[in-house]
Amino acid sequence: MPELPEVETIVRDLRRKVKHATIRRAIVSRADLVSPSASSFETRIADREIDDVSRRAKNIVIDLGTDRLVVHLGMTGRLSVLGGDEADPP
Numbered sequence: 001m002p003e004l005p006e007v008e009t010i011v012r013d014l015r016r017k018v019k020h021a022t023i024r025r026a027i028v029s030r031a032d033l034v035s036p037s038a039s040s041f042e043t044r045i046a047d048r049e050i051d052d053v054s055r056r057a058k059n060i061v062i063d064l065g066t067d068r069l070v071v072h073l074g075m076t077g078r079l080s081v082l083g084g085d086e087a088d089p090p
Helices: 004-018 038-045
Strands: 052-056 059-063 068-072
Touching: 004 052, 004 059
Parallel strands: none
Antiparallel strands: 052 059, 059 068
16 A cells, blocks of 8 residues: 555646546446446546546545545555547556
């Protein structure tokens, strides 16, 4: 699990890369980690603009205007961001 300084470094890098970008779609690979359901999450997050990226403790908070997406890096400490011209993740 990443420590607090590592999470802060990821947030700063992520902010530079995705602030004001639009999330075209989301793919939920583990439905048990999303509430209330994977399909409603995918629908709700699609075509949303990222207003800002910040940190709350060891969680990454992605501000979507009226909603916030909270991401915990888990044990791997890995988060992938794909551009529109890149292939889908494995």
